[in-house]
Amino acid sequence: MLNYTTDELKAILNQAEAEYASYVKQELKLDMSRGKPSSAQLDLSNDLFDIKYDKTKSKVDYRNYGILEGIPEIRGLFADLLGVTADEIIALDGTSLAIMYGSVQRAMQFGVYGGSKPWGEQGKIKFLCPVPGYDRHFAITEKFGIEMINVPMTMYGPDMDMVEKLVSTDASIKGIWCVPKYSNPDGITYSPQTVKRFASLRPAADDFRIFWDNAYFAHEVYGYNDELVNILQECKKAGNEDMVYMFASTSKITFPGAGVSCVVMSKNNVAFNKKIMGIEMIGPNKLNQWRHYEYFKTADNVYKHMAKHAEILKPKFDAVTNTLDELKAQGFISYNKPRGGYFVSVFTPKGTAKEVIRLCNEAGVVFTPAGSTYPYKNDPDDSNIRLAPSLPPVDELEKAIAVFAVAVKIAAVKQALGM
Amino acid sequence: MLNYTTDELKAILNQAEAEYASYVKQELKLDMSRGKPSSAQLDLSNDLFDIKYDKTKSKVDYRNYGILEGIPEIRGLFADLLGVTADEIIALDGTSLAIMYGSVQRAMQFGVYGGSKPWGEQGKIKFLCPVPGYDRHFAITEKFGIEMINVPMTMYGPDMDMVEKLVSTDASIKGIWCVPKYSNPDGITYSPQTVKRFASLRPAADDFRIFWDNAYFAHEVYGYNDELVNILQECKKAGNEDMVYMFASTSKITFPGAGVSCVVMSKNNVAFNKKIMGIEMIGPNKLNQWRHYEYFKTADNVYKHMAKHAEILKPKFDAVTNTLDELKAQGFISYNKPRGGYFVSVFTPKGTAKEVIRLCNEAGVVFTPAGSTYPYKNDPDDSNIRLAPSLPPVDELEKAIAVFAVAVKIAAVKQALGM
Numbered sequence: 001m002l003n004y005t006t007d008e009l010k011a012i013l014n015q016a017e018a019e020y021a022s023y024v025k026q027e028l029k030l031d032m033s034r035g036k037p038s039s040a041q042l043d044l045s046n047d048l049f050d051i052k053y054d055k056t057k058s059k060v061d062y063r064n065y066g067i068l069e070g071i072p073e074i075r076g077l078f079a080d081l082l083g084v085t086a087d088e089i090i091a092l093d094g095t096s097l098a099i100m101y102g103s104v105q106r107a108m109q110f111g112v113y114g115g116s117k118p119w120g121e122q123g124k125i126k127f128l129c130p131v132p133g134y135d136r137h138f139a140i141t142e143k144f145g146i147e148m149i150n151v152p153m154t155m156y157g158p159d160m161d162m163v164e165k166l167v168s169t170d171a172s173i174k175g176i177w178c179v180p181k182y183s184n185p186d187g188i189t190y191s192p193q194t195v196k197r198f199a200s201l202r203p204a205a206d207d208f209r210i211f212w213d214n215a216y217f218a219h220e221v222y223g224y225n226d227e228l229v230n231i232l233q234e235c236k237k238a239g240n241e242d243m244v245y246m247f248a249s250t251s252k253i254t255f256p257g258a259g260v261s262c263v264v265m266s267k268n269n270v271a272f273n274k275k276i277m278g279i280e281m282i283g284p285n286k287l288n289q290w291r292h293y294e295y296f297k298t299a300d301n302v303y304k305h306m307a308k309h310a311e312i313l314k315p316k317f318d319a320v321t322n323t324l325d326e327l328k329a330q331g332f333i334s335y336n337k338p339r340g341g342y343f344v345s346v347f348t349p350k351g352t353a354k355e356v357i358r359l360c361n362e363a364g365v366v367f368t369p370a371g372s373t374y375p376y377k378n379d380p381d382d383s384n385i386r387l388a389p390s391l392p393p394v395d396e397l398e399k400a401i402a403v404f405a406v407a408v409k410i411a412a413v414k415q416a417l418g419m
Numbered sequence: 420m421l422n423y424t425t426d427e428l429k430a431i432l433n434q435a436e437a438e439y440a441s442y443v444k445q446e447l448k449l450d451m452s453r454g455k456p457s458s459a460q461l462d463l464s465n466d467l468f469d470i471k472y473d474k475t476k477s478k479v480d481y482r483n484y485g486i487l488e489g490i491p492e493i494r495g496l497f498a499d500l501l502g503v504t505a506d507e508i509i510a511l512d513g514t515s516l517a518i519m520y521g522s523v524q525r526a527m528q529f530g531v532y533g534g535s536k537p538w539g540e541q542g543k544i545k546f547l548c549p550v551p552g553y554d555r556h557f558a559i560t561e562k563f564g565i566e567m568i569n570v571p572m573t574m575y576g577p578d579m580d581m582v583e584k585l586v587s588t589d590a591s592i593k594g595i596w597c598v599p600k601y602s603n604p605d606g607i608t609y610s611p612q613t614v615k616r617f618a619s620l621r622p623a624a625d626d627f628r629i630f631w632d633n634a635y636f637a638h639e640v641y642g643y644n645d646e647l648v649n650i651l652q653e654c655k656k657a658g659n660e661d662m663v664y665m666f667a668s669t670s671k672i673t674f675p676g677a678g679v680s681c682v683v684m685s686k687n688n689v690a691f692n693k694k695i696m697g698i699e700m701i702g703p704n705k706l707n708q709w710r711h712y713e714y715f716k717t718a719d720n721v722y723k724h725m726a727k728h729a730e731i732l733k734p735k736f737d738a739v740t741n742t743l744d745e746l747k748a749q750g751f752i753s754y755n756k757p758r759g760g761y762f763v764s765v766f767t768p769k770g771t772a773k774e775v776i777r778l779c780n781e782a783g784v785v786f787t788p789a790g791s792t793y794p795y796k797n798d799p800d801d802s803n804i805r806l807a808p809s810l811p812p813v814d815e816l817e818k819a820i821a822v823f824a825v826a827v828k829i830a831a832v833k834q835a836l837g838m
Binding site: 034036037039042045049050052053055061062063064065093094095097098101102105108109110120136139140143144251255256257258276279280281282283284285286287288 | 453455456458461464468469471472474480481482483484512513514516517520521524527528529539555558559562563670674675676677695698699700701702703704705706707
């Protein structure tokens with residue numbers, strides 16, 4: 001509820017509508033919908049193109065067939081970055097989404113390690129979906145006909161009381177989608193307590209998996225790194241090491257789609273999945289893996305590289321959050337100011353998100369459609385909007401977020417006034 | 420049946436056993452089991468490493484997200500090579516096997532364009548498998564529980580009378596695996612008549628697909644190119660354009676696993692599959708695709724490149740086929756002398772293939788296990804053996820094939836003598 005008198009609201013509305021009209025006149029064409037790195041960020045990795053493979057540089061010839069699980073060098077690098085061992089890693093090609101899809105697909109068709117039968121042969125099954133979340137995750141589970149249950153996010157991660165209750169009592173719940181660090185879209189890093197509660201889950205299902213999409217494991221924006229407790233290690237302590245699949249990639253470190261992605265899992269899970277993967281494919285692009293390894297060599301160099309990304313991203317996040325901070329102080333929105341990742345997630349007053357997006361679009365500013373951050377594209381509160389600040393230049397972002405602020409005020413005040 | 424007198428057979432056996440004993444003494448370590456290019460072949464493409472991407476070279480920045488179906492340049496190149504249009508092609512990463520697996524997996528889970536329901540929801544389903552064939556194909560269908568029916572290969576391709584009869588009467592038959600050019604392992608190119616009969620099939624099933632693995636479309640060894648009639652064009656003429664999926668890759672043109680692979684299909688099939696693929700993945704490695712395009716630019720340059728491969732492969736194929744020709748003339752084996760591809764397939768007298776392989780292994784020469792070229796690894800005649808001449812140097816091949824010849828004689832004569 002907005003804490004203004006009716007007269008104040010009317011004055012705000014008048015001013016906002018005047019501003020809005022002036023933006024409409026400018027015939028803007030701005031896009032804040034796409035979580036893509038900017039050209040300047042991509043330029044940071046151009047030296048990758050200079051790296052030539054030479055067969056004398058590796059024990060076996062990486063130009064030829066073989067090594068389904070990825071070359072040891074890149075698995076070692078991911079192991080260092082993610083706090084596991086190389087034999088807990090399968091490293092593949094550029095898109096971690098394909099590994100996630102593959103993991104769900106194999107579970108549907110062939111089951112998971114330790115499970116009694118394939119997910120697809122168990123009638124109605126379900127996934128928990130912390131919301132707001134990543135639309136591509138939800139698209140996978142929706143495609144497989146897996147029922148999705150919304151779980152609210154808190155400042156510490158998903159509502160763990162709800163997760164624990166549902167997972168421990170309902171054997172048809174087979175998984176949960178998580179983006180545990182700088183979450184998409186809220187930018188929240190799960191607290192140590194949350195991660196430990198995840199690791200200690202006692203699922204009713206014998207084939208439950210946590211899909212831990214560690215997409216932003218090294219993607220801080222403000223020069224310090226949120227600590228995310230290592231879930232695989234916690235799961236081991238809790239006797240649950242087979243319960244988690246962790247995913248990561250270099251898509252937003254080097255080049256989207258042309259990087260290296262990986263899955264981290266227990267050795268049992270690795271063996272189980274590799275056996276099926278050996279039927280699915282010959283193996284990854286080892287030359288691209290080698291080039292990535294040769295370019296970075298150490299985890300420390302990856303972090304140094306990410307600091308350069310952060311330098312480019314910080315003024316963009318600032319441009320957006322400066323305005324959002326004002327809007328929040330004025331009571332029009334709530335939001336978490338992210339310390340990393342690729343998105344900013346805003347909650348407008350309930351029932352206004354679609355109207356805000358509509359107003360923005362009519363003024364030439366494109367945002368991700370309202371609802372996109374929820375399963376079935378259905379935000380029951382019509383409140384959440386995802387902003388992607390990475391791609392446009394700062395001056396465009398400043399203009400886009402100004403339009404957004406005015407649109408929020410118009411929609412919120414009209415609603416408060418019953419207009 | 421061997422056309423020798425008993426005394427002649429005994430003499431052959433004595434000599435063969437003496438020779439065999441001398442090979443055993445040499446403690447050989449030779450491997451003819453692996454259809455891998457040699458280091459010299461891989462060196463042919465080393466200049467690929469010199470090609471740097473520069474964002475000014477393409478309309479959109481290939482370093483960033485987007486273009487699920489692959490970049491237009493590489494799709495255009497494949498289109499020229501395969502006699503189709505670029506919009507009939509989806510170009511992905513290095514391994515065409517992954518596209519084949521994906522095509523079966525999508526059909527199992529979600530059906531195919533024009534089909535009434537997913538393959539996986541139709542009870543027992545079947546695939547036709549021309550034999551001998553490619554073990555990796557059979558592994559995919561076996562994994563999905565699809566029953567495999569052997570169809571004998573002839574010099575003109577699969578027995579089309581049998582294919583037509585089965586496909587037109589049994590709606591549970593959903594597909595057939597084909598390697599239509601320089602077939603794996605026989606090296607047979609399907610005749611124009613065979614291709615046309617394929618294109619004119621009238622399947623009982625509304626969701627039947629031909630899996631046309633055009634793995635060796637430009638892989639001649641003897642300097643002239645077997646003509647393979649274009650099945651997609653023939654299917655169009657027969658009103659059957661949605662019935663075929665064609666697969667190809669640069670694995671044996673540039674680098675296995677680090678090349679570009681593609682699927683060719685009707686526009687309806689492209690649209691159907693792309694819709695699901697958009698959920699499966701972000702997209703292929705466009706930079707690798709671009710590098711491949713930039714390296715070749717034209718189909719003609721690909722053919723010139725393949726002629727260099729052939730120069731390296733020809734003496735290797737000769738080393739093997741010279742001995743096999745003798746063995747064939749002596750009545751010990753039958754085989755097709757391939758004009759391209761990666762394999763030579765030998766038929767020893769029925770019931771002797773396992774024994775031949777065993778003798779070779781004991782003399783330190785490894786061949787692909789007998790049975791590998793049949794579904795369920797079961798060669799009902801115990802007769803077929805696949806030889807892979809590409810990897811070892813010529814002197815090793817000469818020695819390996821000499822051991823093979825002696826082993827064939829021993830096994831065949833012993834069988835003929837009832838020993």
